[in-house]
Amino acid sequence: MTDELPRTDAAANAASGDQHPVAGQPLLRIEGVSKNFGTFRAVDGVSLDIRAGEFFALLGPSGCGKTTLLRMLAGFEAPDEGRILLGGKDIAQALPHERPINMMFQSYALFPHLSSQDNIAFGLKRAGMARADIAARVAEMVALVKLGGLEKRKPDQLSGGQRQRVALARALARRPQLLLLDEPLAALDKKLRESTQAELMELQRRLGMTFIIVTHDQEEAMTMASRIGVMNAGKLAQVATPRELYEAPRSRWIAEFVGDVNLFDGEFRLRDGHRLVIATREAGTLVAAEPREPVSETKLSVAIRPEKVKLSRRGPVFEAGRETAINSLDGVIADICYLGGTTTYKVKLDDGGMVQASVVNSARLDVDAYSVNQRVIAWFTPDDCVVLSS
Amino acid sequence: MSSRRIFARPARFAAIAPYLWMALFFLVPFGFVLKISLSQTAIAQPPYEPVFDLTAGWEALKTALAALSIDNFRLLISDDIYVFAYARSLIVAVTATALLLLIGYPIAYGMARLPKRWQAVAMVLVIVPFWTSFLIRIYAWINILQHDGLLNQILLALHLVSQPVVWLSTDSAMYIGIVYSYLPFMILPLYATLAKMERALEEAAGDLGAPPWQVFWLVTFPLSLPGVGAGVLLCFIPIVGEFVIPDLLAGSNSLMIGQTLWLEFFTNKDWPVASAAAIVLLVMLLLPLLLYERLQKRQLEQGR
Numbered sequence: 176m177t178d179e180l181p182r183t184d185a186a187a188n189a190a191s192g193d194q195h196p197v198a199g200q201p202l203l204r205i206e207g208v209s210k211n212f213g214t215f216r217a218v219d220g221v222s223l224d225i226r227a228g229e230f231f232a233l234l235g236p237s238g239c240g241k242t243t244l245l246r247m248l249a250g251f252e253a254p255d256e257g258r259i260l261l262g263g264k265d266i267a268q269a270l271p272h273e274r275p276i277n278m279m280f281q282s283y284a285l286f287p288h289l290s291s292q293d294n295i296a297f298g299l300k301r302a303g304m305a306r307a308d309i310a311a312r313v314a315e316m317v318a319l320v321k322l323g324g325l326e327k328r329k330p331d332q333l334s335g336g337q338r339q340r341v342a343l344a345r346a347l348a349r350r351p352q353l354l355l356l357d358e359p360l361a362a363l364d365k366k367l368r369e370s371t372q373a374e375l376m377e378l379q380r381r382l383g384m385t386f387i388i389v390t391h392d393q394e395e396a397m398t399m400a401s402r403i404g405v406m407n408a409g410k411l412a413q414v415a416t417p418r419e420l421y422e423a424p425r426s427r428w429i430a431e432f433v434g435d436v437n438l439f440d441g442e443f444r445l446r447d448g449h450r451l452v453i454a455t456r457e458a459g460t461l462v463a464a465e466p467r468e469p470v471s472e473t474k475l476s477v478a479i480r481p482e483k484v485k486l487s488r489r490g491p492v493f494e495a496g497r498e499t500a501i502n503s504l505d506g507v508i509a510d511i512c513y514l515g516g517t518t519t520y521k522v523k524l525d526d527g528g529m530v531q532a533s534v535v536n537s538a539r540l541d542v543d544a545y546s547v548n549q550r551v552i553a554w555f556t557p558d559d560c561v562v563l564s565s
Numbered sequence: 566m567s568s569r570r571i572f573a574r575p576a577r578f579a580a581i582a583p584y585l586w587m588a589l590f591f592l593v594p595f596g597f598v599l600k601i602s603l604s605q606t607a608i609a610q611p612p613y614e615p616v617f618d619l620t621a622g623w624e625a626l627k628t629a630l631a632a633l634s635i636d637n638f639r640l641l642i643s644d645d646i647y648v649f650a651y652a653r654s655l656i657v658a659v660t661a662t663a664l665l666l667l668i669g670y671p672i673a674y675g676m677a678r679l680p681k682r683w684q685a686v687a688m689v690l691v692i693v694p695f696w697t698s699f700l701i702r703i704y705a706w707i708n709i710l711q712h713d714g715l716l717n718q719i720l721l722a723l724h725l726v727s728q729p730v731v732w733l734s735t736d737s738a739m740y741i742g743i744v745y746s747y748l749p750f751m752i753l754p755l756y757a758t759l760a761k762m763e764r765a766l767e768e769a770a771g772d773l774g775a776p777p778w779q780v781f782w783l784v785t786f787p788l789s790l791p792g793v794g795a796g797v798l799l800c801f802i803p804i805v806g807e808f809v810i811p812d813l814l815a816g817s818n819s820l821m822i823g824q825t826l827w828l829e830f831f832t833n834k835d836w837p838v839a840s841a842a843a844i845v846l847l848v849m850l851l852l853p854l855l856l857y858e859r860l861q862k863r864q865l866e867q868g869r
Binding site: 271 | 765769770776784787
């Protein structure tokens with residue numbers, strides 16, 4: 176997970192051609208954009224700034240409006256409300272071919288009647304580039320995505336991974352100010368997907384281009400993006416770095432959508448310094464760190480990620496100088512799920528609830544493993560708890 | 566496997582059934598026509614000789630075979646009437662097919678871009694004329710095109726013409742009739758290719774900087790060529806041999822080969838020349854027929 180921006184604005188400007196974004200302004204500004212399909216509100220008042228050189232991910236379940244938003248950026252749909260500013264210029268109503276934006280399609284949409292190199296050259300020819308320049312740029316793109324030797328092949332003579340590369344090369348060839356990627360890895364198998372993720376990140380860093388990727392795969396978004404916008408029911412639910420999104424989700428829905436989480440509903444009881452005491456129905460009384468934005472409601476939920484929950488036979492292990500106010504819950508191991516690198520234990524709490532604990536299998540021999548029906552203590556610190564309004 | 570034996574017999578029959586059909590209803594009649602085309606006219610019943618009589622013995626059959634000649638084919642080549650008729654058939658077919666493509670393509674394209682629900686409605690509208698007899702529809706056109714017909718009334722009412730235009734017995738009327746009758750055969754294969762074309766391809770072309778007209782010429786049209794080929798051949802082949810439409814709507818000063826054939830057969834009672842004309846027509850259409858066959862096969866293979 177990388178939070179930093181790995182490149183300078185100068186690099187971005189060099190890559191984005193003539194139209195330099197005005198200093199201090201974001202490359203792309205989406206202002207109150209909405210789109211209706213009949214009575215269905217696909218995108219509902221989305222505002223978002225994207226800086227030059229960012230790798231931004233739009234994440235959400237299917238039907239959340241992320242693809243519609245992307246299609247509005249590409250120009251295939253016109254927003255009903257709002258503005259889309261690219262380098263300060265409103266492009267909301269511009270046609271696709273008038274925008275310095277290119278898109279890589281989920282289906283790749285390679286032209287079946289053209290060879291790989293003609294597919295890559297398609298956009299360059301439309302831009303009226305000289306023949307020699309086109310040949311040079313195509314060769315450069317072929318080298319960039321490692322397609323050497325396949326230039327003359329038609330799309331139906333290529334494997335899925337190779338087609339994906341042609342699609343990427345074709346979208347990059349015009350050196351767009353903004354590259355849109357619609358589920359670019361969805362059609363690849365797992366191994367290929369992982370290596371391609373790394374290549375895409377490397378490529379984006381090297382070219383200093385701005386990428387916006389749409390995905391329903393949170394792992395993909397977390398791995399690649401410097402910032403993630405989570406969408407739900409047409410709205411942007413949270414825009415944050417992958418770490419923030421995971422460790423400080425802003426709502427119950429996001430906490431559940433991004434990664435696994437234990438959620439306990441309860442009521443606010445009292446405040447003790449920077450600690451909130453919350454009485455839950457299923458896990459007794461929990462002590463949690465006060466969130467950055469103070470909560471006013473009395474009905475609250477406590478969210479704890481499974482890997483933050485520790486298990487022990489006797490009780491919490493106190494480390495010197497660490498927090499002493501520790502949540503410790505008694506229970507019985509109900510279910511064990513061995514996943515190789517980690518094991519997930521489901522602990523049935525004496526208070527009635529269920530808590531998941533993810534334990535790293537740091538030793539090859541399972542001397543430390545628990546067995547079903549064994550009594551254990553599940554514990555976690557108040558800082559590992561996230562308080563959310565129910 | 567036992568199941569294989571059970572199915573072996575019907576499967577084999579299914580495989581030869583089409584050939585049996587072709588042999589019975591195409592090859593045998595073709596043999597008759599070919600034989601008649603090599604015979605000479607005679608005032609007799611049937612009106613040609615020699616007549617094969619299988620009961621007369623081997624010697625009689627040999628004399629009959631010796632009497633066959635290709636004189637009728639020589640006549641077809643040497644007489645301008647037939648050469649012109651073939652030429653006119655080809656010219657009419659090419660012109661009409663071009664008109665059909667020009668009119669049918671935009672309609673098919675528009676249909677393929679309709680919302681799914683409306684596509685079915687449009688499809689029915691294209692097919693609905695088939696519910697009425699073809700002849701009745703052509704007679705309806707005679708009614709529309711005549712001196713005080715609907716078309717002239719509209720043209721006069723709109724002040725586009727000052728006096729009624731003569732439509733009937735002109736080539737224009739014939740082209741109107743042909744284009745009208747064959748339009749569904751052009752639209753349907755075009756629509757089929759355009760409807761299954763991935764929309765993202767056109768979007769990708771736009772995204773890569775192609776304005777709409779370039780999207781059409783560089784992506785949509787090349788990818789619809791199989792449909793264009795099917796539609797063109799599906800119209801061209803039968804139009805070459807068209808008889809009813811030119812006979813009812815066009816003038817009688819220049820004939821298509823279908824009309825010439827009819828004249829030879831029914832008016833002149835010259836079966837051998839009519840048969841020879843039919844054989845030449847078939848040979849002429851063999852190339853486009855084979856083309857169509859190949860196109861169909863390739864599409865089937867692509868569909869797998």
